[in-house]
Amino acid sequence: MSKIKVNKGNPLELMFSQTVLFLLFGFIIFMAIVKPSFLTWWNIHSILIDVSIYGVVACGMTILIISGEFDLSASSQYMWAQVLFISLLNVTKNPPVSIGLTLLSGLILGTINGLVVTKLHINSFITTLGTMTMIRGLCLVFTNGKMVSTDNAFIRAVGSAEFLGMSSFFYIYLVALLILSLILAATNFGRRFYATGGNLEVARLAGINTAFQKTASFSIMGILCSIGGMMLVAQLRAGSTQYGTDLSLTCVAATVIGGTRLSGGAGNCLRTALGMLVIVMLYKALVYLGLQAYYQNLVKGLVLILVVMFDLFMSRRRAMTR
Amino acid sequence: MRPLSSNPRLPHGFSTFVKQKTSKRETSVEKYILEMRDITKTFPGVKALDKVSFAVKQGEIHGLVGENGAGKSTLMKVLNGVLVPDSGTIVVDGVPVTFRNAKQAQACGISLIYQEFNLVNTLSVAENIYLGFLQTGRAKFIDWTRVRADAAHLLENLGFDFNVREKVQNLSVAEKQLVEIAKALSVNARIIAMDEPTSSITKKEIDKLFSIIRRLKERGITIIYISHKLDEVMAICDSVTVLRDGHIIDTKIATETSSAEIISKMVGRPVDMKYPRRPPIIHDEIVLEVRKVSCAGFVKDISFSLKKGEVLGIAGLVGSGRTELVEAIFGARPLQGGDVYIHGRRTSIRNTADGKRYSMGLVTEDRKETGLALHYSLADNIVITNLQKLCSGIFVNKKLMQANVDQYVQELGIKTPSSRQAVMYLSGGNQQKAVLAKWLFSEVEILILDEPTRGIDVGAKYEIYLLMNDLVKKGKSIIMISSELPEVLGMSDRVIVINEGRKKGELCGDAISPEAVMSMAIQ
Structure with missing residues (x-):
């Protein structure tokens, strides 16, 4: 009997698997020293609300990246969900119907993305670049570029509801995170996303319907964009083509900072949640430190590149030692 | 046991028929688990398999050898359902079958282990073994404990004890091979074909692999062992089949033949006059x-x-x-x-x-990928290596270019309606001449x-040979x-x-x- 050695991993590698945690704790400690007021409950709460809204969409992006795809149109879908949801509320005055129809719209848009990618074999970058522009155009046509708002009582109630001192948004995110994590980790449907993104040909030969998995990941993304959009409406009671224009890339950044490789086949939503927490905290911290909000993108981009550089460095090192 | 005699004078197919009869008469234990009869597979311009008949006995280790391009991989892909043959039948356990994909072959107990593994690197050993179809328990949720225990059990049976939670990317080549074997066993494979299994593992690992193969044999699993490495084939196989130019040349019992005999059968064709002579002109x-x-x-x-x-x-x-x-x-x-x-x-x-x-000039092995800009014209492809030669000032002299291109098209006999034709529309032979022309133009x-x-094709080959002779003469x-x-x-x-x-x-x-x-x- 021979025993095959298991790669134990060195401390550096171990640390890398938790880069995002190190980043998070380091950052919190730094802020606690430099600007203790950053850590007031009120501020933490507002950070968590933002993380919840963006995080829902980021879950979708994570599933797509796991499957080896990508969606640039998320920001437009998110915008469209806001606009559509408000219009539906104002017309029907019926929240359940409005929610249902907005979800349906997300499902349809996502599925269209998926079908174009899998059936017409157009790469997801081009496909979603196209649909991103189209859906944005649709929003502009629909609203004439103006802000739309609603004063629906139900929405106001959801937006201001709290439980155990936490906003309702946080619980919505928690439920989404839980369900999606469970699907990804513990169902064959979920595991097939990993197989598809990890090695398309191998997955196909194993009898997995890879086109279905990819389409499904886009459909899920569509639904999550709708949920995210509706959450924003509940928070602001308004929707605009100005909200969330760079959401797609923020979600990709959160996924990558969380430690999911862009090459597919690995990752999970929990990591992305931590990645999103880092990004949102960075945003708020810049404001707290008295820097203009315009610096946000500069710093976000920098952190993204540094994290990916580190990832690349580590995987090269791993390849060398093998 | 008599060797699966094969008489080269008998037509293909007929010899299989005879083999089967005689062996059945001699002993009832000897039973073919797999017979491939008169398999023909043609690719554009090439007959990869020409009425190949190949039979494997239950529980044996059967070597399949041949030069590059002899048709080994094609034959295995037909067996595995990845390629559909033009004609011929596959019989498993006496029952004729047709495979349209790898899944169907698998259901029939046939697994092929490719040289490049079919594993998802980012996933665990256990998950790879049951990829996409993991055991579920309550409410459709995966029963990970069960999955891991089953995977560990499969590997234990192969004599290995390792962490099935380990990601495949952290495994060595030899370990990945084990996972592939376990994967084949997980779907109850009765015939496992291994394509060049030792191509990238060490001597020690080869010994380990051989002991596993023998263990599989003890369990009644039939192995088809495809390899270039004759010493290994002779060491592990019970019988050896030689394939050459898409034909079965012979099947021998390993103990009754020698490496030398197998080699002579692998290369056996006469070197005929397909090659133009040239007087020695070496300086x-x-x-x-x-x-x-x-x-x-x-x-x-x-x-x-x-x-x-x-x-x-x-x-x-x-x-x-x-x-x-x-x-x-x-x-x-x-x-x-x-x-x-x-x-x-x-x-x-x-x-x-x-x-x-x-x-120096390099005509690469893949003219379509690295030899030519397929969408560009023949003329553009030829002059690309030395535009300097055509320049007057900073501009390319079109007249000079055309004259040069015409010269090479004529000299090399490139058949094309016009030098403005995109090279993707030329035949393989003419494309190859175009690649040569571009280096000749550069005067290497x-x-x-x-x-x-x-x-x-053969005619174009001969022209290339003539051209080579011409060049060395110059x-x-x-x-x-x-x-x-x-x-x-x-x-x-x-x-x-x-x-x-x-x-x-x-x-x-x-x-x-x-x-x-x-x-x-x-x-």
Whole structure:
């Protein structure tokens, strides 16, 4: 009997698997020293609300990246969900119907993305670049570029509801995170996303319907964009083509900072949640430190590149030692 | 037990029929688990398999050997359902079957382990074994405990005890192979075909693999062992089938044959007059000398020289490092050691522009990927290597270009409606001539040809050979890599043989024989 050695991993590698945690704790400690007021409950709460809204969409992006795809149109879908949801509320005055129809719209848009990618074999970058522009155009046509708002009582109630001192948004995110994590980790449907993104040909030969998995990941993304959009409406009671224009890339950044490789086949939503927490905290911290909000993108981009550089460095090192 | 006799005088198919009858009469224990009858598979321009009949007995280890391109992989892909044959039948356990995909073959108990593994690197060992169809428990949720226990049990039965939670990317090649075998066993494979299983594992791991294969045999599993490495085949296999040019040549009981016999059967065709003669025109002047060149991590310390007017053949199996070697000499890949001398002067060639400056040209093995810009015209493809020659001032002189292009089209006999035709519409032979033309236009002295006649028809091949003769007559020197042994033998003045990144020998004149080259290339 021979025993095959298991790669134990060195401390550096171990640390890398938790880069995002190190980043998070380091950052919190730094802020606690430099600007203790950053850590007031009120501020933490507002950070968590933002993380919840963006995080829902980021879950979708994570599933797509796991499957080896990508969606640039998320920001437009998110915008469209806001606009559509408000219009539906104002017309029907019926929240359940409005929610249902907005979800349906997300499902349809996502599925269209998926079908174009899998059936017409157009790469997801081009496909979603196209649909991103189209859906944005649709929003502009629909609203004439103006802000739309609603004063629906139900929405106001959801937006201001709290439980155990936490906003309702946080619980919505928690439920989404839980369900999606469970699907990804513990169902064959979920595991097939990993197989598809990890090695398309191998997955196909194993009898997995890879086109279905990819389409499904886009459909899920569509639904999550709708949920995210509706959450924003509940928070602001308004929707605009100005909200969330760079959401797609923020979600990709959160996924990558969380430690999911862009090459597919690995990752999970929990990591992305931590990645999103880092990004949102960075945003708020810049404001707290008295820097203009315009610096946000500069710093976000920098952190993204540094994290990916580190990832690349580590995987090269791993390849060398093998 | 008599060998599966095969009489070359009998037509294919008929011999199988006879074999089956006699063996059944002799003993009832001997039973064919698999018979492939009269399998024919044609690809555009090539008959990969021509009425191949291949039978494997229950519980044996059956070796399948042959040169590159003999049809081994095609035959296995037919068996595995990845390729559908043009005609012929597959019989498993006496029942005729047809496979449209790998899944169907698997359901019939046939698994093929590819040279490049079919594993998802980012996932765990356990998950890879049951990929996409993991055991579920309550409410459709995966029962991970069960999955891991089952996977561990499968590996234990193979004599291995390892962490099934480990990601496949952290495993060695040998370990990945085990996972593949376990994967095959997980779907109750009764016939496991292994394609070149030892191509990238160490001697110690090979021994381990062999003990596993023997263990599988004890469990009644039939193994088809495909390999170039004859010593391994002779060591592990019960019987050996030789495939050559899409035909079954013979099947032998391993103990009743020898490596020498198998080699002679592998190369057995006569070297006929497919190659135009040329008078010896080699000058004494050495144009290129390579000293202890290493590259690509596994090509080590190769030295050779090339004289003016000489055709030097480089023989060796696919993957032996031939291509990497010439790429490094030309500057297409970094040299990791050694020196290249041109006309006795030491050079430092860092990129392909340097290679060109030293008057070298490389005709790559894949003309469509790396030889031609397929969407561009024939004319553009020819002049691309030396636009300088056509320039007046900073502009390309179109008239001069046309005159030059016409000259080469005529000289090489490229058949095309117009030199403005996109090369993608030309035939394989004419495309290959276009690649040659581009280097001739650049007036190189040393022409490196990597598989110059791959995938082109016999007539075009002959024209390429004539062209090569013509070039050396004009004082150019040629290095030719080829997987087709007769071509190397027929065209080269001298042959060096590469095996696993090392130079195994150099043959000259009458010493160049198929047996000599083949034994250096595979042992």
